[in-house]
Amino acid sequence: MNVQEAMDKLKQNGYKYTDKRKDMLQLFSDESRYLAAKDVLEHMQDTYEGMSFDTIYRNLSLFTELHILEATELEGEKRFRFSCSTDHHHHHVICLDCGKTKHIHHCPMNDTPGAPGFQVTGHKFEIYGYCEQCSMKKDSAVR
Amino acid sequence: MNVQEAMDKLKQNGYKYTDKRKDMLQLFSDESRYLAAKDVLEHMQDTYEGMSFDTIYRNLSLFTELHILEATELEGEKRFRFSCSTDHHHHHVICLDCGKTKHIHHCPMNDTPGAPGFQVTGHKFEIYGYCEQCSMKKDSAVR
DNA sequence: CTTCATTTAGTAATAATTACGATTTATCTT
DNA sequence: AAGATAAATCGTAATTATTACTAAATGAAG
Missing domain, CATH: 1.10.10.10 (Winged helix-like DNA-binding domain superfamily/Winged helix DNA-binding domain)
Incomplete structure (x- = not known):
């Protein structure tokens, strides 16, 4: 895109x-x-x-x-x-400070057995934390 | 609990x-x-x-x-x-209508390679949809 | 049963988001 | 290129979820 x-x-x-x-x-x-x-x-x-x-x-x-x-x-x-690229389903590692992301190419839905009777409409898998730059910034702010 | x-x-x-x-x-x-x-x-x-x-x-x-x-x-x-039980990390399948949940015992973090330099503080894996009762309710409401 | 810190009601403040009427603008048609 | 039309925008108000404040009430410990 x-x-x-x-x-x-x-x-x-x-x-x-x-x-x-x-x-x-x-x-x-x-x-x-x-x-x-x-x-x-x-x-x-x-x-x-x-x-x-x-x-x-x-x-x-x-x-x-x-x-x-x-x-x-x-x-x-x-x-x-x-939107990253429409052709490939993926998830994100997200920096809580600056919002930068990395891709997670593996989708956990593939490993998760469906729940019988439950009609699935969506899912969310995200990993949160601080990217290299932002975690350095935080460290130096503490001192 | x-x-x-x-x-x-x-x-x-x-x-x-x-x-x-x-x-x-x-x-x-x-x-x-x-x-x-x-x-x-x-x-x-x-x-x-x-x-x-x-x-x-x-x-x-x-x-x-x-x-x-x-x-x-x-x-x-x-x-x-x-809080479900404090002794066992897990995730949820969540009904968007009534909020009822099912457990997902498998955590995708186990399969996800860490991103170098990224300081992970948390993650979220949730599956959304409608439980059996609520999806039946929705179906009959449509008619 | 008295003291005292915690909790609560009532209400106001904050913050993110959505909504609306009047005006402006992009696009289509000629 | 000019006018018609539907969409976009501004300015502002309304909504919604959440947090904050103060005076009064209440549970807990001695």
Whole structure:
């Protein structure tokens, strides 16, 4: 997924091409990590002074619907990242500080026996912690 | 974990024994499933008319700290359930409608190679869907 | 039964998210 | 290129979950 593909997808589904949408997508493309709505807002307001919550949230959920972004819920906030690649199911190791991720290629669903009668609609496997940079930052902050 | 053990744990840690706490714990003991704060509030207000949010939330987080309850975040809400058994690490299959759970005894962390430099602090593996009763309810509601 | 720290009710504050009417803008049509 | 139209946006208000505060009440220990 890249910005152009994402914009094309919007077009295909009858949505409009706006600079704000492009900039939002560019942000997610540049930062390949999970961002909270407020991170997006802050970044966008550098360029578009009066940009409203509404626009941010509406577009974030639109992008998620179209599978341009993937979302997870972390520490009471929804967070979003550019959809990695649509062709390969995977999970994430997530840095709780900066939101950076590593891939986990192995999916535990393969090893988990189905529960009879239970209709499965989704699953979540995530590993949390601190990436090398952020854990060094934390260490030095303590001293 | 049962109500008595939980109350003992409170005592041991210098917290007081109140009827409200006992009733809250009894609720979790009776319903062995995930409950949202508002579910707990509603149930408690049947007995204690003017019971406040504060009391519910304060106790929920106290119980969680003492590992009497375990918490997860689901659809934008924190949910709590009686801690299953402290001696055995496990994960849950969770019904999105009623909160009932089944255990997954296998932990995917065992199969997942550590990421070098990444300091792991936690992980989450959950399977979502609808239990037999709730999926039947949904089917018949559609007709 | 008195003291004292804890707990609680009532309510206000915070934070994330969603909703809405008026205005603006992108796209389509001509 | 200009006008029509549906979608997007702004500014702001409403909603929802959660946390915080103060005065009053209460359980526990001596």
